[in-house]
Amino acid sequence: MKKKDEIILEIADVNFPNKAYGYYEGEKVIVKNAVPGQKVQAQVFKKRGSGVEARLQEVIERSPMERETGMCSHYALCGGCTYQTMRHEEELRLKERQVKRLLENAGICVQSWEGIVPAPSETGYRNKCEFSFGDEEKDGDLALGMRKRMSYYEVVTLKDCNIVDADYLRIIEGTLQFFQERKVPFYHKARHDGSLRHLVVRKGAATGEILINLVTSSEVPFSVEEFKDMLLGLELDGSVCGILHSVNDGLADVVKSDEMRLLYGRDFFMEKLFDLEFKVSVYSFFQTNSAGAEKLYSIVKEFAGDVADKTVFDLYCGTGTIGQIMAEAGSKKVIGIELIEEAVVAANENAKRNHLENCTFLAGDVLKMVDELKERPDLIIVDPPRDGIHPKAIGKIIAFGAPEIVYVSCKPTSLARDLEIFQQEGYQVERVKLMDMFPRTVHVETVVLLSKGEVDSKKIRVEFSLEDMDMSEFQDGATYTQIKDYVLEHSGLKVSNLYISQIKRKCGIEVGKNYNLPKSEDSRQPMCPPEKEKAIREAFKYFGMI
Numbered sequence: 017m018k019k020k021d022e023i024i025l026e027i028a029d030v031n032f033p034n035k036a037y038g039y040y041e042g043e044k045v046i047v048k049n050a051v052p053g054q055k056v057q058a059q060v061f062k063k064r065g066s067g068v069e070a071r072l073q074e075v076i077e078r079s080p081m082e083r084e085t086g087m088c089s090h091y092a093l094c095g096g097c098t099y100q101t102m103r104h105e106e107e108l109r110l111k112e113r114q115v116k117r118l119l120e121n122a123g124i125c126v127q128s129w130e131g132i133v134p135a136p137s138e139t140g141y142r143n144k145c146e147f148s149f150g151d152e153e154k155d156g157d158l159a160l161g162m163r164k165r166m167s168y169y170e171v172v173t174l175k176d177c178n179i180v181d182a183d184y185l186r187i188i189e190g191t192l193q194f195f196q197e198r199k200v201p202f203y204h205k206a207r208h209d210g211s212l213r214h215l216v217v218r219k220g221a222a223t224g225e226i227l228i229n230l231v232t233s234s235e236v237p238f239s240v241e242e243f244k245d246m247l248l249g250l251e252l253d254g255s256v257c258g259i260l261h262s263v264n265d266g267l268a269d270v271v272k273s274d275e276m277r278l279l280y281g282r283d284f285f286m287e288k289l290f291d292l293e294f295k296v297s298v299y300s301f302f303q304t305n306s307a308g309a310e311k312l313y314s315i316v317k318e319f320a321g322d323v324a325d326k327t328v329f330d331l332y333c334g335t336g337t338i339g340q341i342m343a344e345a346g347s348k349k350v351i352g353i354e355l356i357e358e359a360v361v362a363a364n365e366n367a368k369r370n371h372l373e374n375c376t377f378l379a380g381d382v383l384k385m386v387d388e389l390k391e392r393p394d395l396i397i398v399d400p401p402r403d404g405i406h407p408k409a410i411g412k413i414i415a416f417g418a419p420e421i422v423y424v425s426c427k428p429t430s431l432a433r434d435l436e437i438f439q440q441e442g443y444q445v446e447r448v449k450l451m452d453m454f455p456r457t458v459h460v461e462t463v464v465l466l467s468k469g470e471v472d473s474k475k476i477r478v479e480f481s482l483e484d485m486d487m488s489e490f491q492d493g494a495t496y497t498q499i500k501d502y503v504l505e506h507s508g509l510k511v512s513n514l515y516i517s518q519i520k521r522k523c524g525i526e527v528g529k530n531y532n533l534p535k536s537e538d539s540r541q542p543m544c545p546p547e548k549e550k551a552i553r554e555a556f557k558y559f560g561m562i
């Protein structure tokens with residue numbers, strides 16, 4: 017097999033998140049966006065020591081795992097829902113298998129696997145969508161929706177997306193017509209010109225309140241007042257509670273704002289979960305499937321057990337949802353920490369609104385803020401962002417010695433990496449339950465209950481030479497697995513322990529005296545290539561090792 021070869025193969029399975037694979041002439045080939053059981057034609061585009069990757073060209077035979085009906089009309093093009101064609105029960109089985117495999121491969125010893133909870137609804141479940149402006153096709157009409165698969169500029173205008181409700185589609189239609197009539201260009205990422213970047217729509221599932229945020233560059237060749245009036249004139253099931261215009265001239269393709277103007281109403285919407293009310297401000301995190309969030313938080317409640325009279329830390333708390341649910345369940349005290357200041361302001365307001373006086377939410381980085389906490393927690397709940405918990409923060413969390421920790425994760429790969437450390441440091445992985453928060457996409461939430469098991473030293477006898485080990489793993493910085501994951505995620509490169517130890521030595525980081533050195537003087541070792549060295553150094557920087 018060589019680059020550009022067109023091959024036909026059967027897909028065996030999918031590793032998280034979207035690494036479908038099969039075998040061709042005995043070699044493993046990764047074909048993104050394929051479904052197990054499909055026979056596909058694919059073109060090889062990457063062939064390295066680490067494996068072969070091929071681009072899906074055509075599905076020759078459908079899979080028994082696929083559904084006959086219920087797909088949206090965009091599924092072949094849209095980069096949004098990778099598992100769009102899969103029957104729901106198969107999707108659930110697949111997600112469970114993926115997480116199980118990841119944890120097993122990381123050596124995580126799970127006492128009780130408790131399956132996967134389906135989302136209350138497979139469709140129309142999103143309460144937030146970030147739509148992109150772009151080209152329908154190269155130099156084609158202005159489009160507004162999701163990016164096409166494997167494409168940087170081309171966007172599929174959503175007409176019948178089935179994970180949002182009809183109001184989102186009406187807002188897309190009205191917005192697109194408004195800008196097409198005025199011939200307003202989208203912001204071109206490579207040329208750094210043009211205006212329209214994103215349209216963010218959030219809608220409270222329980223309240224029907226809609227918050228709309230238009231993100232443009234500072235080039236604004238249209239009247240924002242007219243835009244606002246157009247939105248207010250749309251016939252919607254919900255009601256628009258706020259319209260914002262944000263300006264972002266940054267190079268990164270992310271929704272953020274250098275400057276934000278309120279065009280109408282307010283800069284937040286209200287949502288209800290159980291019988292609690294939440295104010296969600298424009299840039300605050302809130303679970304994007306409200307009905308699913310209730311299911312997710314029910315698992316957290318179940319794993320937390322009886323919290324009466326317990327002090328609970330809610331780390332990475334967003335607008336304070338989990339902490340307030342714990343407070344309502346009778347916790348003596350709840351302390352939440354969250355990086356985004358406006359989310360913390362909302363969390364404290366939410367607690368007041370819900371008459372919960374024993375909650376305090378603090379703004380700052382968990383890594384630093386935990387040093388300030390004087391209380392001893394009986395229970396710690398962590399719900400970190402996709403990259404997981406910073407390794408140094410894990411050390412500090414463990415140092416509290418809480419008998420139980422509930423870990424809520426939106427990315428199984430970072431979860432597996434972090435659990436390795438909790439397990440090494442004496443926590444047992446008691447219970448694992450999955451929640452299918454985002455049907456039809458590759459994503460899945462995992463809730464884990466960790467408990468502080470007592471390690472009986474008499475039962476453990478390990479023989480090893482300290483000189484053959486890299487003990488720095490157990491001191492500061494990150495483990496080899498964490499560095500490998502980081503490098504793979506941020507540069508797409510696979511690096512070996514050997515390369516990492518070589519760069520550690522170059523950077524003057526302690527490595528076991530003989531660790532990964534050649535066993536004799538005349539034996540040769542491969543040397544880390546410059547691009548991998550650069551990527552490894554970046555990981556060292558991220559983990560604060562250099």
Ligand SMILES: C[S@@+](CC[C@H](N)C(=O)[O-])C[C@H]1O[C@@H](n2cnc3c(N)ncnc32)[C@H](O)[C@@H]1O
Binds near residue numbers: 332
């Ligand atoms: C997955 S969300 C969970 C939020 C909340 N628990 C919920 O269920 O709505 C992760 C949150 O962590 C916050 N965050 C990210 N990095 C952080 C850090 N280093 N310290 C504190 N919070 C952080 C994000 O802003 C986000 O609100």
